[in-house]
Amino acid sequence: xxxxxxxxxxxxxxxxxxxxxxxxxxxxxxxxxxxxxxxxxxxxxxxxxxxxxxxxxxxxxxxxxxxxxxxxxxxxxxxxxxxxxxxxxxxxxxxxxxxxxxxxxxxxxxxxxxxxxxxxxxxxxxxxxxxxxxxxxxxxxxxxxxxxxxxxxxxxxxxxxxxxxxxxxxxxxxxxxxxxxxxxxxxx
Numbered sequence: 001x002x003x004x005x006x007x008x009x010x011x012x013x014x015x016x017x018x019x020x021x022x023x024x025x026x027x028x029x030x031x032x033x034x035x036x037x038x039x040x041x042x043x044x045x046x047x048x049x050x051x052x053x054x055x056x057x058x059x060x061x062x063x064x065x066x067x068x069x070x071x072x073x074x075x076x077x078x079x080x081x082x083x084x085x086x087x088x089x090x091x092x093x094x095x096x097x098x099x100x101x102x103x104x105x106x107x108x109x110x111x112x113x114x115x116x117x118x119x120x121x122x123x124x125x126x127x128x129x130x131x132x133x134x135x136x137x138x139x140x141x142x143x144x145x146x147x148x149x150x151x152x153x154x155x156x157x158x159x160x161x162x163x164x165x166x167x168x169x170x171x172x173x174x175x176x177x178x179x180x181x182x183x184x185x186x187x188x
Contacts, residue, residue, distance in 0.1 A: 009166070016161035016170050027155050028139055029178050032061075033185060035111045035137075036073055043106065043131075045098045046115035046126060047076040049168045050141075054115050055080050057175040065182045076105070080129075098127035108135035116140065117167045119147020128152045141174070143167025 035042050042061065044054035058077035066072035077083060078098045088152040090099045102112065114124045119142035128149065131138050138145070140153035143161060150156035159170035 003030050012161065012163065013166050013169055016159055016163075016166050018161035019158075019172065020160065020170065020174065024155055024157050024176075025045065025174060028157055028174075029057070031111060031137055031139065031155065032178060033182060036052045036065075036071070036182070036186070038109070039071075039074065040104065040110050041074045041076060041107070042111040042113065043076050043078055043102065044113045044115065045127060047079070047123070049123075049164070050115040050117055050171070051079040053141075053171050054078075055174065057179070060172060060175065060179045061182075065181055065186065069186070074139050079104070095126050097123045098123050099130045102127055102130055106136055107132055110135065111137045111139065113139045113141065114148050114149060114153065115149065115171055116145040117171075118143065119149035121149075125149060131146070141144060141171045143170070 012063050044058050046054040055077045058075045061073040061075040078101045084101060085097045088100050092100065106112065112128065114128050116124045116148065119140065125148055128138050129152065132152065138153040139155045140149040141157045141158060142149050143159045143164060144167065146156055146158050150158060159167040162172065174182065
């Protein structure tokens with residue numbers, strides 16, 4: 001039973017990866033590369049497992065892609081400051097934990113990447129609405145059918161699978177591929 005479950009899970013993950021739009025993925029990588037070249041900030045956010053993915057990929061850009069280079073990625077993960085998150089959650093509302101941080105730093109042309117398996121996290125959607133209103137470039141990594149997030153962002157990058165863990169796996173795989181592409185392109 002364990003082996004069959006593993007094989008079934010991997011087959012479902014493979015099918016989800018096959019359903020990712022290569023065109024949207026290329027747009028996403030080009031957007032990150034342009035942000036790097038133009039010195040624009042890139043903000044990441046998510047809740048739960050998606051928050052871990054946002055934090056992980058921010059580290060990949062700050063260290064993995066940037067280390068040893070004079071020019072570096074300006075990447076910030078909005079869910080990494082626990083004191084800031086809890087202050088806004090406690091004193092304002094949890095829906096405002098990301099948007100209020102963006103109000104401090106976001107400039108027109110910067111990039112905001114929201115990661116949400118369901119695509120329906122109110123705090124993520126509120127931040128994307130704000131980012132769009134100030135002229136930021138917005139990306140949404142979503143699962144399932146994309147939720148509301150897919151319709152709000154400039155680049156919806158969908159993991160088309162009805163399973164939260166597989167959607168999160170697809171997001172991490174796509175971000176690791178993006179990291180390797182950026183390393184290769186910036187080296188050449």
